[in-house]
Amino acid sequence: MSGAGNLPGEAVVDQGREHWAHTKLDEFKYNSNPPPSGPHDPDSIRPGIYGEAQDKYKLIHSLEHGYVVVHYNCALPISNFQFSISKVSAHEDNEVATDSGTIKTDCALAQTLVDWAKKMELKKLIVQPNSTIDKSIVLVAWDRMLKMDTFDEKLAEKFVKAFRNKGPEATME
Numbered sequence: 553m554s555g556a557g558n559l560p561g562e563a564v565v566d567q568g569r570e571h572w573a574h575t576k577l578d579e580f581k582y583n584s585n586p587p588p589s590g591p592h593d594p595d596s597i598r599p600g601i602y603g604e605a606q607d608k609y610k611l612i613h614s615l616e617h618g619y620v621v622v623h624y625n626c627a628l629p630i631s632n633f634q635f636s637i638s639k640v641s642a643h644e645d646n647e648v649a650t651d652s653g654t655i656k657t658d659c660a661l662a663q664t665l666v667d668w669a670k671k672m673e674l675k676k677l678i679v680q681p682n683s684t685i686d687k688s689i690v691l692v693a694w695d696r697m698l699k700m701d702t703f704d705e706k707l708a709e710k711f712v713k714a715f716r717n718k719g720p721e722a723t724m725e
Contacts, residue, residue: 559692559696559707559714559715560695560697560698560707560710560711561691561697561699561711561715562687562696562697562698563581563695563696564583564584564588564694564695564696564697566589567582567583567587567589567590567591567697568589568590568591569589569590569591569592569616569673569720570591570592571591571592571594571613572593572697573592574593574659575592576593577592577593577609584697585684585685585686586608586611586623586684586685586690586692586697587596587608587612587620587661588612588615588680588692588693588694588696588697589612589615589616589694589695590612591609591612592609592610592611592612592613592616593607593609593610593612593613594611594613596597596610596611596613596614596616596617596619597611597613597614597619597678599611599619599668599674599675599677599678599681600674600678601665601666601669601674601678601679601680602678602679602680602681603681604680604681605623605680605681605682605683606678607713608658611678611680611692612680614676615692615693615694615719615723616694616719616720616721617632617676617721617722617723618676618693618694618717618718618719618721618722618723619676619677619678619693619716619719620676620677620678620691620692620693620709620711620712620715620716621677621678621679621680621691621692621693622665622669622677622678622679622689622690622691622692623680623681623682623685623689623690623691624659624661624665624679624680624681624682624685624688624689624690625681625682625683625684625685625686625687625688625689626659626661626662626681626688627683628707646653646707652701659681661688661689661703662681664703665679665689665703666679668703668705668708669694672709672712675716675717676716676717676725677716685699686699687699687700687701688699688700688702688703689702689703691708691711691712692712692717693714693715693716693718693719694715694718694720696711696715698711699711707715
Protein backbone atom coordinates (compact mmCIF):
# COMPACT_ATOMS: atom_id res chain seq x y z
CA MET A 553 0.00 0.00 0.00
CA SER A 554 1.69 3.26 -1.07
CA GLY A 555 1.88 6.02 1.51
CA ALA A 556 1.30 3.44 4.23
CA GLY A 557 3.92 5.15 6.41
CA ASN A 558 1.52 8.08 6.90
CA LEU A 559 -1.37 5.87 7.91
CA PRO A 560 -2.14 5.05 11.54
CA GLY A 561 -1.50 1.57 12.86
CA GLU A 562 0.47 -1.25 11.36
CA ALA A 563 -0.08 -3.26 8.21
CA VAL A 564 -0.78 -6.96 8.76
CA VAL A 565 -0.16 -9.53 6.03
CA ASP A 566 -3.38 -10.41 4.21
CA GLN A 567 -4.55 -13.98 4.78
CA GLY A 568 -7.28 -14.03 2.17
CA ARG A 569 -11.02 -13.63 2.34
CA GLU A 570 -12.61 -16.99 1.67
CA HIS A 571 -15.90 -17.99 3.25
CA TRP A 572 -15.53 -21.25 5.15
CA ALA A 573 -17.96 -23.40 7.06
CA HIS A 574 -17.94 -22.18 10.65
CA THR A 575 -16.93 -25.64 11.89
CA LYS A 576 -13.65 -25.53 9.89
CA LEU A 577 -12.53 -22.05 10.97
CA ASP A 578 -10.96 -23.09 14.28
CA GLU A 579 -8.41 -25.11 12.28
CA PHE A 580 -6.97 -22.00 10.59
CA LYS A 581 -3.94 -20.26 12.16
CA TYR A 582 -4.39 -16.49 11.96
CA ASN A 583 -1.26 -14.30 11.99
CA SER A 584 -2.52 -11.89 14.66
CA ASN A 585 -5.07 -11.49 17.43
CA PRO A 586 -7.59 -10.22 16.60
CA PRO A 587 -7.34 -11.26 12.94
CA PRO A 588 -7.69 -8.47 10.33
CA SER A 589 -8.23 -10.87 7.40
CA GLY A 590 -8.42 -14.54 6.58
CA PRO A 591 -11.06 -17.21 6.14
CA HIS A 592 -14.32 -16.25 7.83
CA ASP A 593 -17.98 -16.97 8.34
CA PRO A 594 -20.39 -16.12 5.49
CA ASP A 595 -22.39 -13.98 7.99
CA SER A 596 -21.26 -10.64 9.41
CA ILE A 597 -21.90 -8.54 12.51
CA ARG A 598 -23.99 -5.34 12.27
CA PRO A 599 -22.53 -2.00 13.37
CA GLY A 600 -23.03 -1.28 17.04
CA ILE A 601 -21.87 -1.41 20.61
CA TYR A 602 -21.77 -4.84 22.20
CA GLY A 603 -21.40 -5.78 25.85
CA GLU A 604 -20.12 -9.26 24.99
CA ALA A 605 -17.48 -10.44 22.55
CA GLN A 606 -18.92 -11.24 19.14
CA ASP A 607 -17.97 -14.16 16.90
CA LYS A 608 -14.49 -13.37 15.54
CA TYR A 609 -15.19 -15.14 12.25
CA LYS A 610 -18.24 -12.96 11.63
CA LEU A 611 -16.23 -9.88 12.62
CA ILE A 612 -13.69 -10.69 9.90
CA HIS A 613 -16.57 -10.69 7.40
CA SER A 614 -17.55 -7.23 8.66
CA LEU A 615 -13.94 -6.08 8.16
CA GLU A 616 -14.13 -7.37 4.58
CA HIS A 617 -17.08 -4.97 4.09
CA GLY A 618 -15.03 -2.00 5.31
CA TYR A 619 -15.92 -2.02 8.99
CA VAL A 620 -13.60 -0.97 11.79
CA VAL A 621 -13.80 -3.07 14.94
CA VAL A 622 -12.74 -1.58 18.27
CA HIS A 623 -11.74 -4.27 20.76
CA TYR A 624 -11.15 -3.36 24.39
CA ASN A 625 -9.84 -5.36 27.33
CA CYS A 626 -10.85 -4.38 30.84
CA ALA A 627 -8.55 -6.81 32.64
CA LEU A 628 -8.00 -4.29 35.44
CA PRO A 629 -11.23 -2.66 36.68
CA ILE A 630 -10.99 1.11 37.03
CA SER A 631 -14.36 1.93 38.59
CA ASN A 632 -17.82 0.49 39.09
CA PHE A 633 -20.66 2.04 37.15
CA GLN A 634 -23.58 1.12 34.98
CA PHE A 635 -24.66 2.87 31.83
CA SER A 636 -27.39 2.41 29.29
CA ILE A 637 -27.25 2.41 25.55
CA SER A 638 -30.26 3.32 23.50
CA LYS A 639 -30.56 2.31 19.88
CA VAL A 640 -28.42 4.63 17.78
CA SER A 641 -28.90 5.08 14.06
CA ALA A 642 -25.92 5.92 11.87
CA HIS A 643 -28.15 6.76 8.88
CA GLU A 644 -31.90 6.83 8.52
CA ASP A 645 -32.02 3.44 6.82
CA ASN A 646 -29.20 1.70 8.68
CA GLU A 647 -29.80 -0.53 11.66
CA VAL A 648 -27.31 -0.32 14.48
CA ALA A 649 -27.15 -3.21 16.87
CA THR A 650 -26.92 -2.86 20.60
CA ASP A 651 -27.11 -5.47 23.28
CA SER A 652 -30.25 -5.78 25.33
CA GLY A 653 -30.02 -2.07 26.18
CA THR A 654 -27.90 -2.11 29.32
CA ILE A 655 -24.25 -2.94 29.72
CA LYS A 656 -22.89 -3.47 33.19
CA THR A 657 -19.14 -3.07 33.50
CA ASP A 658 -16.30 -2.39 35.89
CA CYS A 659 -14.41 -0.57 33.16
CA ALA A 660 -14.40 3.21 32.66
CA LEU A 661 -12.76 2.60 29.30
CA ALA A 662 -16.00 1.03 28.04
CA GLN A 663 -17.95 4.24 28.71
CA THR A 664 -15.28 6.31 26.99
CA LEU A 665 -15.44 4.09 23.92
CA VAL A 666 -19.25 4.09 23.87
CA ASP A 667 -19.32 7.90 23.93
CA TRP A 668 -16.63 8.10 21.25
CA ALA A 669 -18.35 5.53 19.00
CA LYS A 670 -21.61 7.49 19.13
CA LYS A 671 -19.67 10.61 18.17
CA MET A 672 -18.25 8.66 15.21
CA GLU A 673 -21.88 7.86 14.20
CA LEU A 674 -21.34 4.08 14.36
CA LYS A 675 -21.36 3.81 10.57
CA LYS A 676 -19.48 0.57 9.84
CA LEU A 677 -18.13 0.66 13.38
CA ILE A 678 -18.27 -2.11 16.00
CA VAL A 679 -17.20 -1.74 19.64
CA GLN A 680 -16.84 -4.88 21.74
CA PRO A 681 -14.98 -6.30 24.72
CA ASN A 682 -12.26 -8.84 23.99
CA SER A 683 -10.41 -10.47 26.87
CA THR A 684 -7.93 -12.15 24.50
CA ILE A 685 -6.13 -9.00 23.31
CA ASP A 686 -2.78 -7.97 24.80
CA LYS A 687 -3.40 -4.19 24.90
CA SER A 688 -6.25 -2.18 26.42
CA ILE A 689 -7.55 -1.14 22.98
CA VAL A 690 -7.04 -2.62 19.52
CA LEU A 691 -8.64 -1.05 16.46
CA VAL A 692 -8.84 -3.36 13.47
CA ALA A 693 -9.61 -2.75 9.81
CA TRP A 694 -8.93 -5.02 6.84
CA ASP A 695 -5.17 -5.80 6.94
CA ARG A 696 -4.55 -3.05 9.50
CA MET A 697 -4.27 -2.87 13.29
CA LEU A 698 -3.71 -0.11 15.84
CA LYS A 699 -2.85 -1.12 19.42
CA MET A 700 -3.11 1.32 22.33
CA ASP A 701 -2.37 1.08 26.05
CA THR A 702 -4.53 4.15 26.69
CA PHE A 703 -7.22 5.65 24.49
CA ASP A 704 -6.01 8.37 22.12
CA GLU A 705 -9.20 9.81 20.63
CA LYS A 706 -7.47 11.75 17.82
CA LEU A 707 -5.44 8.72 16.72
CA ALA A 708 -8.51 6.45 16.88
CA GLU A 709 -10.49 8.94 14.80
CA LYS A 710 -7.65 9.13 12.27
CA PHE A 711 -7.64 5.31 12.03
CA VAL A 712 -11.40 5.14 11.45
CA LYS A 713 -11.32 7.92 8.84
CA ALA A 714 -8.41 6.24 7.03
CA PHE A 715 -9.89 2.74 6.90
CA ARG A 716 -13.67 2.83 7.32
CA ASN A 717 -15.38 1.65 4.15
CA LYS A 718 -12.03 0.59 2.65
CA GLY A 719 -12.43 -3.19 2.85
CA PRO A 720 -11.92 -5.34 -0.24
CA GLU A 721 -15.67 -5.88 -0.69
CA ALA A 722 -17.68 -2.68 -1.06
CA THR A 723 -21.18 -2.81 0.37
CA MET A 724 -23.98 -0.26 0.57
CA GLU A 725 -24.75 -0.72 4.27
